[in-house]
Amino acid sequence: MNALAIAQQVRAGTMTAAAAVEQSLARITTTEPKVNAFTAVLAERALKRAGQIDKHTRRAELSLAGVPFAVKNLFDIAGLPTLAGSKIERDAAPASRDALLVRRMEAAGAILVGALNMDEYAYGFTTENTHYGPTRNPHDPARISGGSSGGSAAAVAAGQVPLTLGSDTNGSIRVPSSLCGVFGLKPTYGRLPRLGSYPFVASLDHLGPFARSVADLAFAYDAMQGPAPDDPACAQRPPEPTRDLLERRADGLRIAVLGGWFREMAMPEALAAVDAVAQALGTTRLVELHDVDRARAAAFLITNAESSTLHLADLKQRAQDFEPLSRDRFLAGALLPAAWVVQAQRVRHAFARQLARAFETVDVLLAPATPCVAPVIGTEWLEINGQRLPSRPSMGLLTQPISCIGLPVVTVPLWGCNPAAPHLPIGVQVIAAPWREDLALRVAAELEAQGLATAPVAALN
């Protein structure tokens, strides 16, 4: 059941929040051995909170009344150490309170049921976590879920919870959304506060929701909006609700497909997905950007240097405890000349101004979210655009240039685009100008209403 259906029934009193939580916990129990999305299940806490919702005097006003949700384990959860996918943080003190976005979700009536697996310290696109095991793709457990918010996408795709939260620095909401076949929203950089979340790259970190419907996504996003004066990266903007705007669909919007890099670095299934979306929206317009590879390179360098500096003390003292798949990359990032990183920050700003000019004549841009459908777990190399490229970092080739400049993106899932693997989804990025999440959500709602973008629960037989 989707989030809004649960909330509607709980508000009406035709279903209890306790029953919604029990159904979620039961689904987690039966599917978790095949998926491995959760690193902690909070049954006692969730059932206690459900009891409070069922007795809540203003239950009828709660937009997410009784909706079970879960969060990537880089969000603080009171009483648990914030793992951020690592072995090292097991030694950290338990969080004293929940992350701000968890508190905002619960204030809207949602109920936290657990913490979700991820790539260590969010440095990865596959959730092949050596410490906690890989999170498997619910639509084909031999394949990756994507990452770094792999648990967040897989839990929604598996029907374990209707809503999850994750983070996106270079594609970590959009990549797993694409590979697991769910809707994901990476809001504008600075839109949602990050208080109480473990940072990866402060210059680039975003938080956002995953869901199986666009309306669920919008309701969760709306519940989390609002300024947070203690978060220097959070724009002090009042909430700009989107849920009542979805019915406007794509009417009157100027939509174009991104060309160049965004088509060259995409495999046939990714191009087929974008072309299907463009056709459904009635656009043949192409926008060509220059220096996209430089923007991607800038994101790479900023990410590498900032994240390594954050972990420098542990890299010096206990490098052996890091994830083997990312340890050498972290060590390398500490050694980069400062001029490379400072220049990367300036390139980022120049690219942002180029996109701002593009958005003077277009409202929404389309691009693939990943170069291909989910690879098999352990895949080392991919052939893209005639080049043999390392598989893991290449999953972010098409997302990094966009998050590098903080644009809001809704990822919409399509199916059957790869004839050799018709059971696998692939996502399309619906990209808007800064602070126009509403436009990306409206286009996603249009595609969902046409039946082109869907997020079915995986059978997991």
Place this chain on the structure above:
Amino acid sequence: MAALTPAQIEALVQANAAALGLRIAAEHKPGVIAFVTLAAGMAERVMGQELGIEDESGAVFVPVSPRGTAP
């Protein structure tokens, strides 16, 4: 920026690791060199972009006001 040679990459790794007091274990050195080489390729693209004085840093500092005062 010209492409760095393997010898230059190795020298950069040794010098910067020493400056930071970061010990690179022998088993990690090939991987570290490979990733610094990858980063150097990215840096070539970034350093090759012509920028003007209007191209400010994307990392803009936000002043922090005392609690209870107007922003």
